[in-house]
Amino acid sequence: MNTETTLPEIPYYHAILIRRLPATDTRGCRVVMECPTWGLKKTIPYNFQFNNVSDIALDYLTRAGLEIVGMTHRENSRPVFLMPARQGIVVELHKALA
Numbered sequence: 001m002n003t004e005t006t007l008p009e010i011p012y013y014h015a016i017l018i019r020r021l022p023a024t025d026t027r028g029c030r031v032v033m034e035c036p037t038w039g040l041k042k043t044i045p046y047n048f049q050f051n052n053v054s055d056i057a058l059d060y061l062t063r064a065g066l067e068i069v070g071m072t073h074r075e076n077s078r079p080v081f082l083m084p085a086r087q088g089i090v091v092e093l094h095k096a097l098a
Contacts, residue, residue: 011086013070014038014093017059019078020046031056033097038090040097054079064096 014037021030021043029046031053043062050056054071060066061081070082083089 003029008069014081014085014089015079016057016061016066016068016083016097017078018053018081020053031060033057035093038093040049040093042097052098057081061096064092066092 013073014035017034017036019032019034023029030043031046032041032043034041044056044060046053047056047059050059057079058068058081066083068081069084072080072082074080083093
């Protein structure tokens with residue numbers, strides 16, 4: 001009798017945290033995309049053609065060639081995009097978020 005339990009293989013993902021920076025006296029609203037795993041951060045202007053920071057960040061990241069496979073929210077309702085962990089992804093992240 002086999003008593004070994006086989007767990008399903010769970011894929012590993014990289015997270016890109018998204019947040020909005022409010023306008024200041026000298027700068028307009030901005031969107032910050034951050035990959036804490038690799039210490040990368042990119043700030044872009046808020047694009048008012050979109051409805052929210054998720055859409056702005058998703059547009060930027062997909063135009064940069066990153067494959068976004070999922071989305072969730074942190075406890076403070078800030079969006080988090082998920083990317084598959086695969087060979088070469090760090091180079092792609094550096095190009096998009098550096």
